[in-house]
Amino acid sequence: MAHQWRGVINEYAERLPHFKEVVTLGEGGTPLVHAPALDARTGATVYVKVEGANPTGSFKDRGMTSAISDVASTGGVEYVACASTGNTSASAAAYAVRAGLGCAVILPAGKIAAGKLAQAVVHGATLVAVDGNFDDCLRIVRELTAEYPVALVNSVNPYRLQGQKTAAFEIVDALGDAPDIHVLPVGNAGNISAYWMGYNEYAGRTTSASIDDSATKIAAVATKVPQMWGIQADGAAPFVKGEPVEFPETVATAIRIGNPASWDFAVEARDNSGGFIDAVSDAEILEAQALLSAQVGVFVEPASAASVAGLLKAAAAGKVPSGATITCTVTGNGLKDTATALGSYEFDPNPIAPTVEATVKALGL
Numbered sequence: 201m202a203h204q205w206r207g208v209i210n211e212y213a214e215r216l217p218h219f220k221e222v223v224t225l226g227e228g229g230t231p232l233v234h235a236p237a238l239d240a241r242t243g244a245t246v247y248v249k250v251e252g253a254n255p256t257g258s259f260k261d262r263g264m265t266s267a268i269s270d271v272a273s274t275g276g277v278e279y280v281a282c283a284s285t286g287n288t289s290a291s292a293a294a295y296a297v298r299a300g301l302g303c304a305v306i307l308p309a310g311k312i313a314a315g316k317l318a319q320a321v322v323h324g325a326t327l328v329a330v331d332g333n334f335d336d337c338l339r340i341v342r343e344l345t346a347e348y349p350v351a352l353v354n355s356v357n358p359y360r361l362q363g364q365k366t367a368a369f370e371i372v373d374a375l376g377d378a379p380d381i382h383v384l385p386v387g388n389a390g391n392i393s394a395y396w397m398g399y400n401e402y403a404g405r406t407t408s409a410s411i412d413d414s415a416t417k418i419a420a421v422a423t424k425v426p427q428m429w430g431i432q433a434d435g436a437a438p439f440v441k442g443e444p445v446e447f448p449e450t451v452a453t454a455i456r457i458g459n460p461a462s463w464d465f466a467v468e469a470r471d472n473s474g475g476f477i478d479a480v481s482d483a484e485i486l487e488a489q490a491l492l493s494a495q496v497g498v499f500v501e502p503a504s505a506a507s508v509a510g511l512l513k514a515a516a517a518g519k520v521p522s523g524a525t526i527t528c529t530v531t532g533n534g535l536k537d538t539a540t541a542l543g544s545y546e547f548d549p550n551p552i553a554p555t556v557e558a559t560v561k562a563l564g565l
C-alpha cells in the first residue's frame with residue numbers, strides 16, 4: 201500500500217498540540233546513521249542523526265512546521281519574522297510560502313553562509329541585514345513582533361520546540377529506548393531544550409519546556425532519558441563562561457550566538473540529565489567536519505560538526521563510558537556552506553584535453 205512519511209505533526213499528533221491547519225513539507229523521518237569510525241575513536245556505539253536530510257537542509261524544519269501551523273491555524277497575521285544565523289531564515293521562508301504568508305528575516309550582515317542566504321532569497325523572504333550579531337537581530341525581532349501584527353517564529357515561540365522535540369522521539373523509535381548520551385551543538389539553546397523535553401515526554405515525564413502534560417497521559421515508550429552533552433564553539437560559549445558573550449566569534453556561523461534565549465531550559469537539560477555543556481575550538485570543529493565527510497560519509501555544516509568534535513574531546517579526556525550508546529545530532533547540511541568546507545581548494549584550474557588518454561594520465565592509472 202502506498203505510504204509516505206507525513207511530517208512530524210501528523211506522525212506524532214498524539215504527543216503534539218492540535219493544529220487546525222497543518223503546514224508541512226514532510227520534515228522529519230531523518231536517517232539515524234551508525235558511525236563505526238566514531239565507535240573506533242570512542243569505544244562506544246555512536247549514531248549520527250542526519251538533520252541535513254530535512255526539506256530545507258536543517259533541523260529547523262521540525263520546529264517551523266509547528267510554528268507556522270500555529271500561525272496559520274490562529275490567523276490574524278500575514279507576516280512572520282525571525283532573526284537568524286541562516287537556517288531558521290531558510291526554513292521560515294520555505295514554510296511561509298506553503299502557508300501563503302510573508303516572511304521577514306533579520307540577519308547579521310556578512311555572517312550568513314551563502315547557501316542559506318540563497319534559500320531565503322529564492323523563497324521570497326524580505327531580507328534585512330543588521331550591522332550587529334544574532335543577539336542584536338533577535339532583540340529587534342522581539343520588539344518588532346510585540347508592536348506590529350507580525351508573528352515571531354524564533355525558538356522563543358514555544359511551538360518551535362514542540363516540533364523539534366520529535367527528533368528525540370524518532371531516535372527512541374529507532375533504537376528501542378533512549379541512548380545513554382545525546383550530544384548536540386548549542387547556539388540559541390532551543391534544540392537542547394527540545395530534545396530534553398522529547399526524551400522526557402517519551403519516558404512519561406514533562407520538563408519546564410512542555411506546554412501541557414498530555415504526553416504523560418500516553419504510555420511511556422522509553423525506560424530512561426540520556427545525559428545531554430551540549431557543545432559550543434570556544435569563541436561563542438556563554439554556557440561554559442556562565443554569562444553572555446558580547447562579541448561571539450566562530451567559523452561555525454550558525455552557532456555564533458552570545459546570549460542564548462533558552463538559557464534556563466538548557467541549564468535544566470544539562471543539570472537534570474547529569475550532562476554538561478563544553479566548548480571546542482574552530483580547528484576541532486573543522487577536523488570533525490572533515491572526519492564526518494571522509495570516514496562516515498555524511499557532509500555537515502561546521503556548527504553540526506561541533507557535536508562530534510565535543511564527543512571526540514570527551515573521549516580523549518576519558519569521559520566516554522565504554523560500550524555506551526551515543527547519539528549525535530548533526531544539525532545542518534554541508535551544502536549550505538561549501539566555502540568553509542572547500543577552503544582554498546580550487547577544482548582544477550588547468551583542464552585537460554577531452555580524451556580518455558588524458559583522463560587516465562590525470563588519474564595516474
Ligand code: F0G
Binds near residue numbers: 286287454455501
Ligand atoms: N546547528 C545549526 C546548523 C544551527 O543552525 C543552529 C542554530 C544550531 C546548531 C544551534 O541550535 O540555536 O537551537 O541551540 N541556528 C539558528 C538559526 C540560531 O538562526 O538558524 P540552537
